[in-house]
Amino acid sequence: MNRIIKKLPERILISACFLLTSHSHAETLPFQNQSLPVETRVADLVDRLTLEEKVSQLFDKSAAIERLAIPEYYWWNEALHGIARAGKATVFPQAIGMAATFDEPLIYRIASTISDEGRAKHHEFLREDTNAMYGGLTYWSPNINIFRDPRWGRGQETYGEDPFLTSRMAVNFVKGLEGQDPTYLKSVATLKHYAVHSGPEVSRHSDDYAASEKDLTETYLRAFEDTIAATNISSVMCAYNRVNGSPACGSEALLQNTLRDKFNFSGYVVSDCGAIADFYDENSHHVVDSPAQAAASALKSGTDLNCGDHHGNTFSYLIEAVAEDLVEESDIDQALTRLLTARMKLGMFDNSSTHAYTKMPMSVVGSKNHLELAREAAEKSMVLLKNDGVLPLKRNSKIALIGPNADNPAILVGNYHGTPVQPVTPKEAFSQALPSNQIGYAPGSSITENIFTHFSPVPSSVFTHVNMQGESKPGLVAKYYPSSHFNLQPSKRHVEMNINLKSEDIPFNKASNQEFAVRWTGKITPQESGNYYFKMKNVEVYLDGELTDESRYLEAGRSYDFKAESLIRRFWHSNVIEPEISFNWLIEDKNLDSEALRVAKESDVIVFVGGISAELEGEEMPLEIDGFSHGDRTNIKLPESQSSLLKALHKLGKPMVMVNMSGSAIALNWEDKNLNAIIQGFYPGEQTGPALLNLLYGDTSPSGRLPVTFYSSVDDLPDFKNYNMVNRTYKYYEGTPLYPFGYGLSYADFRYDKLKITRSEKGLNIATTLSNKSDISAQEVVQVYLGMPDAPIRTPQRELVAFKRVNLAGGESQSVKFTINESQLVYVDEQGQRQPYKGKLLVTLGGGQGVKRSDNVVQHSINLP
Incomplete structure (x- = not known):
């Protein structure tokens, strides 16, 4: 008072x-x-605001302040490669795939499209008087950590291993998300995870990573520094791990001395979810003894907003911290000012919101133009790694489409995704494009061990129920309850033929954020005996009263009591917006490889779609099997189930094309030596199928480039937890890569004329003539690398400093010019300071680094006095 x-x-x-x-x-x-x-x-x-009200606003679930007519607000939202966890939205290629495009204008267009859809959905929620998690305008994207080690499962969320490429992708993504309006933010973009964060997942809450000043400046902080310098970015997320002894969200060196003082960042800092509780958690960092001390440490170091998860809201202890003189109320005011500035710029406190962003119609979500952009991005993101002439495919060839990812929806989306509007798998695209007698399909194997991908909805033919007259009828009795428990009377009861519901199929009048429950009862009578594997989404299944796990033996003709329950709740990890509910199965006892061999024998060409998926690699996952641990990878081999199948198919003597889907590098050593063609797809988005067909049949020439190095193995790489950059990434790797960073083939034959290099006040002016010697219209990603062999300390053996896409018709030539600024003609010393370089400068320009393939680059050197 x-x-x-x-x-x-x-x-x-x-x-x-x-x-x-x-x-x-x-x-x-x-x-x-x-x-x-x-x-x-x-x-x-x-x-x-009172102190209590102020503190209530420093949490990702900010409380309503009714006396001032301020509604509650959920800060947490995701937009990594499309609006995520908020129902239907256009799903673009995963971030690593966007990086593979090496296309700055495309990334800006994608991000602008994402923010269009985000604005449309946000204002639709407001019209429905809905405040929902994943309904706000503050997006915790992009992830600009450096993908320094191929074992990291979240590397798929990044723009790859190179800080320069990462910053150029990020700058365009941020500008597209935040918009160009002089008064209003279109949405808030968040650079994450600051800093020195790239695995392992299993120990991220307790690990302390040592990084030298050189590695910090040269690698781990550069993309943050460059993106902040080129944009007015609104937000940064601090990481879970410690850096040189201090938790990233409690590091004055990182947050104050570097981020704010050196990089001139003026926005707000949000913690990764639960990161502040890790300060005091005995199983985590445990650098302080109480929640109040943790909250005070984070706030005073520069963290403004606490995202809590199962730990709860650690910042609620700031009231106690003020009473104990651990922080001043002015510290809270400073954080709150940064947060409210962002919300104010989003228009959230305007009595009448009339600016253009508020008028974005829902019709833009998944519109024709957005889906066409998703297809274009998918095409540009795929990388042709090998081709002996088998591609493009002949139009009249009979295709054997084989592999566990050929019809796997998971490979379209990666992680952190929304619900695709028009998802098309490779199998669906082939089936739509070719007559039935020209395409054969077989999954061929599991994706690895007993993890399968070819599930299908449990059919209505196996479900029955007894009606009011005691008669056995097809389908299940479904009861819908108006809240997330079964204590009340159901508001709707009817018969459903099976459990495979899209959000629009759910017969329940619910708001976008309303909790509800469903219970299905009846009998299930399998028509075939076998060991069944189940895949359930938002539902639990009971057979004869026993909760069903992922597999169970079922006997043909036997009727089992069946009950299924779905609870749609508003938890941080749950999505009540446009929920989907499904119960799928497959019979493990099928001889998958023999079926694949049969289909292959009847074909002219085998197209194998394999790799892994985000159900194997990702964020802090429980999975622990051969090759995979808690979301990370313990090796980078192709899983044995696929490798053995490929070798059996190869013995047939048919031309073979492999399409590898993964968010990280796979050691395709045998495949590179033995298969006719290999295409890399980095979870290319909902238009994967049509885009892949356009590439396979030559309607579009491949133009993607690798944003990471593909190694032959991880055996000669440093320990996963070692953050020293020695022998990491294309800059420092001392071995011979399987496929180098920047690598990618085309159907066209691009050639470069000699380099012309001149020095000016602005830096280096570089020019060459690029010619398309083929009759195929195609795009080439022209790249410029510099090497500084005369530097007095270790420097990158070569470093990307410029790139651009060039479109050339068959037989056409074009002058290509770059200006390399003086600020790029430097090296980083051991103290992390940039020093002007003097001596011989090696310049490489072309379609790659000149590693593995030297016929598509030109090189020259110049002496810098």
């Missing part, structure tokens, strides 16, 4: 000044007055 009384005169003064200068808006409070500067509005709002 005393605090409120002390602030009263200042409030009266602000209100009085406002009344004297703005009579037309006398009915509003200053923070609601759109004609006032944002700084004034934010200051007024902060001043009106």
